[in-house]
Amino acid sequence: MAKKRKARNKGDAAKLEMTPMIDVVFQLLIFFIVTLKQEDILSHLNVSRPAPDSAPPPEKKDDKLLTIEVGRSAWVLNGTPYAGARGLAALDRKLTKMASYSKNASVIIKCTGDSPHSKLIKVLNICAREGMTNLSVFSM
Amino acid sequence: MRRKRSSDACDLDMTPMIDVVFQMIIFFIVTIKMDETKNEDIVLEDAAQSPLYEGKDPRTIVIEVDKRGWLSMNGAQMTTKQLKGIIKQRYNHFGAFPVMIRADRRTLHKDVRKVMDICSERGIWKIDFAAIKEHKKKHG
Numbered sequence: 001m002a003k004k005r006k007a008r009n010k011g012d013a014a015k016l017e018m019t020p021m022i023d024v025v026f027q028l029l030i031f032f033i034v035t036l037k038q039e040d041i042l043s044h045l046n047v048s049r050p051a052p053d054s055a056p057p058p059e060k061k062d063d064k065l066l067t068i069e070v071g072r073s074a075w076v077l078n079g080t081p082y083a084g085a086r087g088l089a090a091l092d093r094k095l096t097k098m099a100s101y102s103k104n105a106s107v108i109i110k111c112t113g114d115s116p117h118s119k120l121i122k123v124l125n126i127c128a129r130e131g132m133t134n135l136s137v138f139s140m
Numbered sequence: 141m142r143r144k145r146s147s148d149a150c151d152l153d154m155t156p157m158i159d160v161v162f163q164m165i166i167f168f169i170v171t172i173k174m175d176e177t178k179n180e181d182i183v184l185e186d187a188a189q190s191p192l193y194e195g196k197d198p199r200t201i202v203i204e205v206d207k208r209g210w211l212s213m214n215g216a217q218m219t220t221k222q223l224k225g226i227i228k229q230r231y232n233h234f235g236a237f238p239v240m241i242r243a244d245r246r247t248l249h250k251d252v253r254k255v256m257d258i259c260s261e262r263g264i265w266k267i268d269f270a271a272i273k274e275h276k277k278k279h280g
Contacts, residue, residue, distance in 0.1 A: 018154055018158075021158075022154070022158065022161075025158070025161050025162070025165065026161070028165050029161055029164055029165055029168070032164075032165065032168030032169065032172060033168065035172065036168060036171070036172070038276040039173075039276055040184070040272045040273075040274065040275055040276050041192065041272070041273045041274040041276065042184075042192075042193040042195075042270055042271070042272060042273060043187050043188075043190035043191060043192055043193050043270075043271050043272070043273035044190065044191060044192075044193040044240065044268040044269065044270060044271070045187060045190050045268065045269040045271060046266060046267070046268050047266075047267055047268075047269065048265045048266055048267070049256045049259065049260045049264075049265050049266075049267050050260070050265070070249070111249040111253070112249065113248060113249055113250035113253065114248055114249070114250065115248070115249045116245065116246055116247065116248060116249070117185065117205075117243045117244065117245055117246070117247040117248070117249060117252055117269075118185040118245035118246070120249065120252075120269075121185040121187055121245070121269060121271050122185065122187075124187065124190070124269065125186075125187035125188070125189055125190050125271070126189075128187070128189060128190040128191060129189035129190070137256070137267075139249065139250070139253040139256070139257075
């Protein structure tokens with residue numbers, strides 16, 4: 001019986017031992033599945049930053065110039081405050097309307113030191129959607 | 141002979157399974173990114189309507205600002221002074237380069253401002269802010 005089996009094994013030499021290879025391959029597979037991390041798709045918001053020493057330009061009553069102040073809890077667009085739960089939606093509508101007049105209006109965004117970064121990003125997002133590219137960020 | 145064959149019934153055809161497993165391994169090897177050295181604590185703000193970040197320019201340096209205002213680059217935390225030194229040295233060697241700021245949505249503007257001021261001191265006026273265009277993973 002033993003002799004017979006030996007002979008048979010010699011016959012189909014291509015049949016090699018699969019078990020260790022499958023073990024290793026499964027280990028690799030599990031490693032890659034565990035370390036796989038789905039990345040968020042990122043967007044970028046390009047702004048220009050004036051020199052640190054230059055003061056924000058004087059406010060002009062010019063409709064080509066949009067001034068958005070970003071504060072701790074509210075936005076102020078050309079002197080009109082937008083705060084609260086509906087503030088962002090109202091600001092969005094107003095900005096959309098203003099952008100429809102002139103796409104290349106200069107937008108000046110003034111941020112107070114205690115305003116969260118998310119508020120600035122929200123404004124920049126609206127501006128990016130409306131295709132306004134002339135954005136400068138000032139700090140107050 | 142017939143009886144023996146029925147006894148090792150577990151000797152099934154491995155070939156299709158190994159094919160599939162190898163395909164999966166190759167998929168995971170190709171998609172894995174080992175060079176991720178970014179701060180996982182930073183929660184970016186959503187900006188769905190902003191342009192897609194493709195990361196084309198290899199000169200870009202990414203500066204991370206977490207919610208406490210701590211700065212880091214490529215996973216290494218640093219002080220404003222150190223960052224200033226790095227920016228200065230790089231600027232002197234290679235000239236202007238794009239800067240991307242990955243700031244947490246809760247970061248106060250005064251901390252983001254520090255980074256922008258350091259960049260504009262060296263004549264880097266264009267600043268990119270990172271935001272999330274589309275979520276791939278769900279986080280709490």
